[in-house]
Amino acid sequence: MAALANSGGSAKKRVAYFYDADVGGFSYGSNTVFKPHRVRMTHNLVLSYGLFEKMDVYRAPPASSAQMQAFHTESYLKFFASVTPESHQVLKREEMLLLNAYGLGDEQPVFHEMYNYASAVAGASLSGAALLNAGKADIAINWSGGMHHAKKSKASGFCYINDCVLAIVELLKTHARVLYIDIDVHHGDGVEEAFYSTNRVMTLSFHHFAERFFPGSGGSMEDTGDGAGKHCALNFPLKAGMDDISYASVFQPAVAAAMTHYQPGAIVLQMGADSLAGDRLGRAGHFNVSMKCHAECALYVRSLGVPLLVLGGGGYTLSNVPRCWANDTAALTDTALPRAIPETCAYRSYYGPDFAVTVGAAARQRNANSPSYLQRVLQRLVASMRAAGAAAGLAAAKGAAHAALLGAPLPPPLKAGVLSDEQLDEDPDRRPPDGPACDAGKPPAVADAQPMQVDQ
Numbered sequence: 001m002a003a004l005a006n007s008g009g010s011a012k013k014r015v016a017y018f019y020d021a022d023v024g025g026f027s028y029g030s031n032t033v034f035k036p037h038r039v040r041m042t043h044n045l046v047l048s049y050g051l052f053e054k055m056d057v058y059r060a061p062p063a064s065s066a067q068m069q070a071f072h073t074e075s076y077l078k079f080f081a082s083v084t085p086e087s088h089q090v091l092k093r094e095e096m097l098l099l100n101a102y103g104l105g106d107e108q109p110v111f112h113e114m115y116n117y118a119s120a121v122a123g124a125s126l127s128g129a130a131l132l133n134a135g136k137a138d139i140a141i142n143w144s145g146g147m148h149h150a151k152k153s154k155a156s157g158f159c160y161i162n163d164c165v166l167a168i169v170e171l172l173k174t175h176a177r178v179l180y181i182d183i184d185v186h187h188g189d190g191v192e193e194a195f196y197s198t199n200r201v202m203t204l205s206f207h208h209f210a211e212r213f214f215p216g217s218g219g220s221m222e223d224t225g226d227g228a229g230k231h232c233a234l235n236f237p238l239k240a241g242m243d244d245i246s247y248a249s250v251f252q253p254a255v256a257a258a259m260t261h262y263q264p265g266a267i268v269l270q271m272g273a274d275s276l277a278g279d280r281l282g283r284a285g286h287f288n289v290s291m292k293c294h295a296e297c298a299l300y301v302r303s304l305g306v307p308l309l310v311l312g313g314g315g316y317t318l319s320n321v322p323r324c325w326a327n328d329t330a331a332l333t334d335t336a337l338p339r340a341i342p343e344t345c346a347y348r349s350y351y352g353p354d355f356a357v358t359v360g361a362a363a364r365q366r367n368a369n370s371p372s373y374l375q376r377v378l379q380r381l382v383a384s385m386r387a388a389g390a391a392a393g394l395a396a397a398k399g400a401a402h403a404a405l406l407g408a409p410l411p412p413p414l415k416a417g418v419l420s421d422e423q424l425d426e427d428p429d430r431r432p433p434d435g436p437a438c439d440a441g442k443p444p445a446v447a448d449a450q451p452m453q454v455d456q
């Protein structure tokens with residue numbers, strides 16, 4: 001994989017960075033490992049290192065209910081907006097059943113103003129996508145986003161609103177095909193499910209795959225999409241001990257093959273930091289991936305020269321997530337960070353005892369991913385990508401040919417969700433046969449996104 005210093009394409013990229021100061025102030029509660037505070041810590045590092053000077057900084061409006069209904073059901077959104085920690089305590093039996101059906105209450109706790117939190121996160125991803133559509137940025141970053149487990153009518157894996165899906169739907173207004181890449185340690189199941197039956201989105205998820213590892217279903221090589229989406233839902237199941245060299249041996253070739261055969265007009269990259277070595281949850285998969293490897297994935301995707309939306313995701317070791325995402329931000333803005341955390345960093349005490357920005361790998365676990373296993377999986381994925389491209393009538397393209405394809409006419413918009421709210425209420429996990437609604441008539445959300453004044 002290319003080194004930091006000389007990868008990322010030749011032209012300087014315009015980077016838009018979305019941050020909402022309120023997001024870091026929300027709390028899922030003391031009993032959960034998911035901490036929105038990590039986004040505030042990331043932003044503080046971005047400020048401390050002066051990275052904001054290399055980006056346009058925005059605060060996006062929250063996503064409206066109508067915008068979120070491009071994927072989520074109205075009944076789920078209404079319930080999600082109405083339930084509070086107080087009302088949760090006195091729900092009637094039927095309401096409790098609904099709460100459980102919607103995935104709320106345990107791992108997805110009911111907390112104060114959770115609707116405001118989730119709609120703010122989704123609003124930033126939507127505005128990032130709209131900014132890319134408008135040609136006002138080459139890269140948009142929303143570290144609060146990447147909530148890839150949320151389903152049409154169900155919260156899951158700490159995710160309530162699937163901003164990845166909403167942003168992809170926004171990008172589909174301008175682009176014929178969107179590639180979604182997920183390097184979170186967990187399978188990007190909510191995004192895969194949303195687009196399982198359409199060939200307008202290819203999902204490519206690299207994740208640990210093992211019995212009893214969340215989300216516990218899907219994510220194998222056997223799941224490749226359905227109907228028109230056959231060969232467009234792709235998974236790279238990884239075994240314990242994944243390290244930088246192994247990651248580099250498959251990530252770049254797999255993404256390159258997706259570019260050649262599928263020719264997306266835009267890419268969404270979910271960069272969950274729980275794939276790093278030593279993550280509080282991800283370590284169950286015994287990954288041994290460094291922060292440098294993470295950034296190199298971002299740089300390689302950037303080098304492909306198509307509009308890129310970068311999102312956060314999982315990440316549960318509070319001191320490592322900000323280091324990782326600040327370093328990713330630095331890489332995407334062609335900046336090498338000094339190793340020492342700046343004295344001006346408000347959360348510097350979190351980064352002891354070394355006070356260094358790096359998160360290295362530590363060989364704690366034998367790498368169970370043999371080169372032959374990785375190459376076998378890679379070849380299967382490439383075969384699927386070739387089949388997906390052929391089914392879409394695409395001739396394999398390389399290099400600059402990708403850019404020429406961006407002006408190709410759009411296929412018809414995706415059909416609105418076929419299942420009714422009532423049907424989804426009966427079975428919230430049921431897969432929508434035609435993907436999410438895609439309202440091509442909606443104005444870009446970025447119309448209301450305001451550039452921010454940044455104070456250090």
Ligand SMILES: [Zn+2]
Pocket residue numbers: 184185186272274313314315
């Ligand atoms: Zn995760």
